[in-house]
Amino acid sequence: MIALLLLPLVLPFALRSPARRALERLTPVAALWLLTGSAVIAAGCSLAALGVFVLTGLLRLPLFAALGELVHPLRTSANGLVVPAAVVSAGALAGCAWSLTRWALRQSRALRDARAQAGCGPAAGDLCVVESAHPDAYALPGRPHRIVVTTGMLRSLDAAEREALFAHERAHNAGGHHYFLAAAELAARCHPALRPVRDAIRLAAERAADEAAARVVGDRRLIARAIARAALAGQSARAARPDFVPGATTGPVPQRVKALLATPHVTHRAAACGLAALLIACATVSFAASATGMVDVHHRVEVAQGEEAG
Amino acid sequence: MADAKDERRPAGELEATVMAALWAAGDPQTPGEVQLSLGTGLARTTVTTILTRLHDKGVVDRRRQGRGYAYFPVQDAQGLTARRMHTELDRDADRETVLARFVAQLSADDERVLRDLLEP
Incomplete structure (x- = not known):
């Protein structure tokens, strides 16, 4: 039982390598769905496994055994490991709960601030302009969806590049990308091994919006130029700031620009299917292992309750 | 034709485009100047209509210039x-x-x- 329930806890590590390759082999939209789906399932199953460990440990205590109406002691494989596993799992679950709560509070505050800010700025259509020299732009989901752009950003781009930017942000809103980003962040906070998967999901959302924008404006180079110009403008505005964080590897912006400048790739069907199958398999194994583990524990509890013969 | 494509876009998107051009310019713009800076297939009458609509909404202000108006974004408190x-x-x-x-x-x-x- 313990071995079976350990599987959902280690499977997120197996997702990391296919997640990094997902955007090379799949279309951005397919990658977005598959990565988010498998990350959410992997995270949910690892939480369930931790929960089962805690429950099994609790049923060892006389108080909880009485509450659970156990008439026999709960029998499990690897009896010596049950209590340490329960203690570690309880710690991990508490850490998760703390991290999720803090994140949810911060996010709702950030969204509220952003909505208030967009509400008081001058609006035209779905565009909200914020007076700020710092070039910045983001999609603000809500009813109606809006795009928020600073005057600094508008002045850094020419008319065609501004249309590219708007098309990109509208694609985020139309595709409901904020749901994917929130799900990815939740998963990464449930299991730290999913952080690289979250980063891959973020990049997939940007790539999906880039490709949708390229279809709208009908010019991939234009989207690439707008992204590069906006990023470089933001960089020069930030140069004097002390909180500059140097990255070790090439970040997402050059990857997006490169992908747009390259000819739209013809996906090899076999490679794409193989990678999709790998992601789906990880999620399925994770789900099957935690479900079997839970059924097994349920059976053992019933035995201990004297309802079934051991 | 580019003209037809641009004229068919939703009104909200055209308003956003024109508004962005006004902010990017930094000084009051006549409909002709906006049309020129956009460089797209928007007809001048369309630009004028959109500017008038934005003015009605109170997000842009205008002042007389020659026989027409020059428009600029409202910078409120x-x-x-x-x-x-x-x-x-x-x-x-x-x-x-x-x-x-x-x-x-x-x-x-x-x-x-x-x-x-x-x-x-």
């Missing part, structure tokens, strides 16, 4: 609050998780790679 709030939002590194930003922060390497990519 609330703009200051918005600016302060933007600084607050900017400080929160977590914001990117739900608010998908157009561009992320660049590393020194990224900047070099981008400049190389932009070279014609």
